[in-house]
Each structure stands twice: as C-alpha cells, then as structure tokens.
Amino acid sequence: MNKNELQKLRDLPIEGVAERLGLAVNRHRSLCPYHDDHTPSLTFNVAKNTFRCYACGAHGGTIDLAMEVLKMTFPEACYWLANEHNVILTEYKPKEPKREVKPFDAKRYARYFEHPWLSPNACKFLFEKRHLHPAVVRYCRLNSFRDSLQIPYYSQDGKLIGIQRRYMGADPAEPRFRFPQGKGCHLYNLPVLKMLRPEEDLYITEGSSDCWAMLSAGHKAIAIPSATLFNKKEMEQEFAAAHIIENGNAVHIYPDNDAAGENLYSELLSASDEIGFHLVRHDLPDGCKDFSDYWIAQSVHCTPSPLKNK
Numbered sequence: 001m002n003k004n005e006l007q008k009l010r011d012l013p014i015e016g017v018a019e020r021l022g023l024a025v026n027r028h029r030s031l032c033p034y035h036d037d038h039t040p041s042l043t044f045n046v047a048k049n050t051f052r053c054y055a056c057g058a059h060g061g062t063i064d065l066a067m068e069v070l071k072m073t074f075p076e077a078c079y080w081l082a083n084e085h086n087v088i089l090t091e092y093k094p095k096e097p098k099r100e101v102k103p104f105d106a107k108r109y110a111r112y113f114e115h116p117w118l119s120p121n122a123c124k125f126l127f128e129k130r131h132l133h134p135a136v137v138r139y140c141r142l143n144s145f146r147d148s149l150q151i152p153y154y155s156q157d158g159k160l161i162g163i164q165r166r167y168m169g170a171d172p173a174e175p176r177f178r179f180p181q182g183k184g185c186h187l188y189n190l191p192v193l194k195m196l197r198p199e200e201d202l203y204i205t206e207g208s209s210d211c212w213a214m215l216s217a218g219h220k221a222i223a224i225p226s227a228t229l230f231n232k233k234e235m236e237q238e239f240a241a242a243h244i245i246e247n248g249n250a251v252h253i254y255p256d257n258d259a260a261g262e263n264l265y266s267e268l269l270s271a272s273d274e275i276g277f278h279l280v281r282h283d284l285p286d287g288c289k290d291f292s293d294y295w296i297a298q299s300v301h302c303t304p305s306p307l308k309n310k
Helices: 003-010 014-020 062-070 074-084 106-113 120-129 134-140 190-195 208-216 232-241 259-275 291-298
Strands: 042-045 050-053 143-145 148-154 160-167 177-179 202-206 221-224 251-253 279-281
Touching: 003 062, 003 074, 014 042, 014 050, 014 062, 014 259, 062 074, 106 143, 106 148, 106 160, 120 134, 120 148, 134 208, 148 190, 160 208, 190 221, 190 232, 202 208, 202 259, 208 221, 208 291, 232 259, 251 259, 259 279
Parallel strands: 202 221, 202 251, 251 279
Antiparallel strands: 042 050, 143 148, 148 160, 160 177
C-alpha cells in the first residue's frame, strides 16, 4: 500500500475505529487497552483524530490502536482497518525502475465476463450467506477467480471500465477489496441509470455488496466503492448524462451504522445541494451494520428483482 492509502487509514474517525474494535466510547473516553483500566482513562481527541491515556501515557492514532487491541503487526492492523472500513487498496506490484504502469486494458479482461462462472465457494457466499437474488448475480456478471470474486464495472453504455476483486479467503492479512494496478475507481452499476423512468427512485450504497442487496430487494441502485472514495465530479457527470435532475429522480441512502457511513452521508448531502438532486435518508435498525446485514436479517431474498423483467 502507498502513502496515500496509509493516510486514509489514519484519517478514519478514531472513535469509530475504537467502537469497531469493541471499546465502549462515552463522552470521548473509554477504558484503556494498554493497561488494567477500571475507570475510563483513554481520551479521544476527535479534532486531531488521536487518543491518549493520562494514566499510562499510551498515545497514537487509528493504526496504533488496532495494533494494540488486536495484537497485530503494523501490516496486519492496516489490512484489518482497510477491510473493516471498505478502504480499497491498490494491487501490490514490486517497483520496477524506468517502467510506467500500463493503463487499464478493458479488452484484456472483457472476455472473462462474457460467460461468468461461479465456484462452489462463491455460490455459497452469494446465495447462502448474502441471500442474493440469482437474477441480480447474473445481471452483475460476477465471476470467480481462485479465492476471489471478480466484479466488473461498466459505463452507462455497457462498456467495461474497471474491475474490482473481492477476496473470500481466510487470510486476515489479505485485503478484502482491490482494483488492478493502473486502474482507479468508478461508481458501480452505472448502466442502471439508463433504466430509470422519470421520477423513479434511485438508491445509492457504500460498496458493491450493499448494491447487490439493494438490487435483490427490488430497488435500482448504484454504489460508491468505498466511503473514502467518493468522487463528486464523477457523480455530477454521470447524473447529468442520465438526466437525473431533469427527470426528478430522488436519491435514497441507508448510511452504514458507523462513523464512515455518517461521513459519507454528510458528503452526499453537501453534493446534493451543489449538484441539485434530492437526497432522502433512511436509518438502519440497531444491530445492522449496513444494508447487506438488514437484507439478510429480513430474509426476503425471494422478492423479485426489478432487473428480472427488464
């Protein structure tokens, strides 16, 4: 991972990371994991995004806290933070002198999604664990490769513009989400924008997995790959091309139940004012981390997908 990606991990809201690690945060304090603490002595400075214990002197940021609580090495803690907060890391590639990274070659990858194949492990993950509608999985052209899912990204016109890998193995040091070297991120499921009728609702999610759940629930949806990868300019361009504003399509969101989800909602709310679309918020019930959790809990995977009859 590079310096920019490390900075994204350090910029994750410190109290949100602490809560994800199992610390009970109340009024910017929690029990200190660095010593046998019986009264909350670990203090969080949300302005500086740091922590400090005034009893034992421990201090640091998000990565330091994860290393201590989980007893992990620096790389392991970084990958854990990335996986837990949907921070997408670029594919690792050793540095080679005087060689430029080749741009993404869509022709090289397109053939893999012409006749997608799913391994037994992928089917178990998608259908048994995630309760996704088979029509949605076919529509999204998800493909298996070794111990990962290959997730294709298409333009509104159906052209392949990117691929995302979702790791399904058991190695905790392996990043859950990655893009190929030389390729950046895009909004996911852009072709659905051309399926929208005037004034029809559009849903936006954080991550492709939530998008699959939203599609399975019967909604037309796109996804921001990660809360840390919101691109307002791209959204403005895609919404303009699909005439979202002129057609009066409201945009709905179920923010993830964490600090990163709240930050993403705030960014979208600000963007809605600048771009001019109507943003509608829905809150998930307690106990549901994201919309995928809510979808699984509802056990409504037999609901017809809006894409089945399109």
